[in-house]
Amino acid sequence: MNAEIKANVDPKRTPLAEVIPLAHPFTVYIEVTRYCNLRCFYCLIATQDEEHGAMQQLGLKVQHMDPEWFPKVVENLRQFPQGIKRVVFSGLGEPLMNPRLPEMIRQVADAGITDRIDVITNGLLITRKKADELIQSGLTNINISIQGVDAAQYMETCKKGIDYPRFLENLAYLYENRGDIKIYIKVIDATLKSKQDEEKFFVTFGNLADRIYIEHLVVMQQQMDDLKLLVDPTKTFYNEELDLDRKVCGQSFYFLQIGCNFDIFPCPVPGLPLTLSMGNMKEQSLVDIWNGPRRRQHLITMLKLEKDTIPECRGCTCFNAINDPMENLDKDAPRLLQRFL
Helix, strand or coil: CCCEECCCCCCCCCCHHHCCCCCCCCEEEECCECCCCCCCCCCHHHHCCCCCCHHHHHCCCCCECCHHHHHHHHHHHHCCCCCCCEEEECCCCCHHHCCCHHHHHHHHHHHCCCCCEEEEECCCCCCHHHHHHHHCCCCCEEEEEECCCCHHHHHHHHCCCCCHHHHHHHHHHHHHCCCCCEEEEEEEHHHCCCHHHHHHHHHHHCCCCCEEEEECCCCCCCCCHHHHHCCCCCECCCCCECCCCCCCCHHHHCEEEECCCCEEECCCCCCCCHHHCCCECCCCCHHHHHCCHHHHHHHHHHHCCCHHHCCCCCCCCHHHHCCCHHHCCHHHHHHHHCCCC
C-alpha cells in the first residue's frame, strides 16, 4: 500500500489562542452547488424530496452558485490581507455537479489568494476527462469520500447504484496522472460492517491515494435527529476521545463559509439556517462582514462561554467533534474576551 494511514489534519498548527483576533480567515469554504448525485443517509440532501423535510424547513433551494458572481467572490477574497491558508470547494452539494468547477478553481489559483485549494467530493463524477480538467485547474488537494467497499454498500448508504470497477478505474487514472495534487481518501466507520470491510477498504484504495483513513461518523447537521442514535458521541471525527466539557467553537474564529446564495457563515457545517448568516456578500464585502458587528458579537458570545444561547448553535456537537486541541479556547476565554470588547 502506497498511502499513509493518517487523518487529514495539519500537525504543525499554532495554538489558536495565540493568534486571534485574525485579520483574515485561515480557511474558506465555497459552496458552488446544492445539487448532489447521492442521497447519503447521514446528510440533509437525503431529505431533499420529502415534503416538510429538513431541507424544506430550512428553506434551502437546490441550485448552483451564480457563475456571474463568482469573480466577485475571488475579488472579495483578494481584499483580505495575505494569509488565507486554504480555500475549499465544499458544501451541501457535490462540487463536481457544477460543470464550471474547474474554471472556478482556476480563477482562485490565478488570483494567488492561497497556496492550497481543495475539493471535497464523493468522486463518482470523476472521469478521465474530468480528472484532466481538475489536474490542469490549479487544484492542490482532492479529498474523496468513499461510501462503501462495493456497489451493494453504496446502494445501502446513499441509494445509488454505481459501476464499482469503472469507479476504481477512474480513481486510478486520477492518481497516476495527479502531478503535484495530494489525494486523501476516507470512509466513515458507519458504512463499514466488519473488520473485513475495513481491510478491504485499505486494500482497495491504499494504492489510489497519498493518505487514507477511516473517520468516525459525527452529526454534522443538527436537523438529522435520527442520526444521533447511530453515533458514538464520545468520539471525535478522528476516533479520539471527545472533550465533552468544551464550550467555545474555535472554528468561528478562523473560518468563513460562502454559501450558494452568498450568505456568509462562521463554520464549515453544510446546510446552515440563514438565521446564522453573518451577512450576504451581495450586500457587503467579505472584509466588512468578517470585521462586522454581527460576527464580532458571535465571537464575544462564544468567549463568554454562552454558545448555547445562540439558537442555531445550541446542542451542536460538530464544533467539538471536528476541533483539534490547538483550537481549544475554553481556558483562555476570559483573557481573549478582552481583545474583542
